[in-house]
Amino acid sequence: MEDLDRSRVRPGIEQTQLSDLRAIGLDWDGPVVRQSERMELYEEAIEQLDAGGLLYPCFCTRAEIRAAASAPHGISTSDRYPGTCRDLTALQRAEREAAGRPPALRVRAGDARVAFEDRLLGCSEEMVDDFVVRRNDGTPAYQLAVVVDDARQQIGEVVRGADLADSTPRQILLARLLGLREPAYAHVPLVLGPDGRRLAKRHGAVALSDRSEGPEEVRSWMARTLGLAETGEMASIDDLLDRFDPERLPREPTVWSPSSTV
Numbered sequence: 527m528e529d530l531d532r533s534r535v536r537p538g539i540e541q542t543q544l545s546d547l548r549a550i551g552l553d554w555d556g557p558v559v560r561q562s563e564r565m566e567l568y569e570e571a572i573e574q575l576d577a578g579g580l581l582y583p584c585f586c587t588r589a590e591i592r593a594a595a596s597a598p599h600g601i602s603t604s605d606r607y608p609g610t611c612r613d614l615t616a617l618q619r620a621e622r623e624a625a626g627r628p629p630a631l632r633v634r635a636g637d638a639r640v641a642f643e644d645r646l647l648g649c650s651e652e653m654v655d656d657f658v659v660r661r662n663d664g665t666p667a668y669q670l671a672v673v674v675d676d677a678r679q680q681i682g683e684v685v686r687g688a689d690l691a692d693s694t695p696r697q698i699l700l701a702r703l704l705g706l707r708e709p710a711y712a713h714v715p716l717v718l719g720p721d722g723r724r725l726a727k728r729h730g731a732v733a734l735s736d737r738s739e740g741p742e743e744v745r746s747w748m749a750r751t752l753g754l755a756e757t758g759e760m761a762s763i764d765d766l767l768d769r770f771d772p773e774r775l776p777r778e779p780t781v782w783s784p785s786s787t788v
């Protein structure tokens with residue numbers, strides 16, 4: 527359970543997510559692990575990086591980073607961190623600390639280039655920027671937490687939505703800096719709303735409990751989008767497991783419409 531961002535965690539959400547997964551027939555190994563209960567592990571990893579001289583405090587606001595990342599002709603190059611706080615002197619650091627804004631912690635990526643092969647997306651290579659490993663409210667960053675979790679849980683292959691592919695080079699770099707085993711990756715295409723954006727509440731009744739169809743119908747629709755079932759077929763979980771072949775997964779997103787599962 528990725529519940530580190532306390533401002534976004536609402537009571538009852540976890541139970542709904544777990545019961546929806548169960549209703550669809552998806553299960554999991556062992557008890558549910560919550561990131562909010564693993565703070566010491568993340569802090570240990572942060573301390574390990576810090577002991578290696580790999581972290582520095584960053585006092586920038588989002589607006590400052592955006593402004594600094596803009597090219598002289600006014601076009602923002604990306605959301606990459608431009609390195610503003612990388613080489614602050616002790617005096618400059620003290621001045622910024624005295625101004626009262628608590629710093630985030632960034633990792634010194636050293637313009638590392640990280641290459642990796644994704645089972646579905648193929649090979650890519652990207653330069654990694656100095657990204658945040660602890661936010662300025664003290665919360666471990668998502669990038670750090672998932673790397674620690676995957677290693678602790680001995681995850682051999684990370685399968686997740688293609689919207690997270692951009693995070694992968696950062697996570698591989700972190701695993702290397704922490705001396706952890708790098709998992710393999712498979713980024714699967716997303717389900718999009720009719721407007722082409724990632725399917726979300728704004729698209730209407732997309733939660734299982736909002737749908738008039740039963741969980742088996744919803745599961746069958748999902749199976750069809752993966753090429754694992756015929757239209758109108760109600761395949762059991764065992765059937766789907768027998769048919770599953772990662773090489774046959776679609777490479778393009780599925781567009782959902784309100785009548786999709788009917």
Ligand SMILES: [Zn+2]
Pocket residue numbers: 583584585586609610611612
């Ligand atoms: Zn900064």
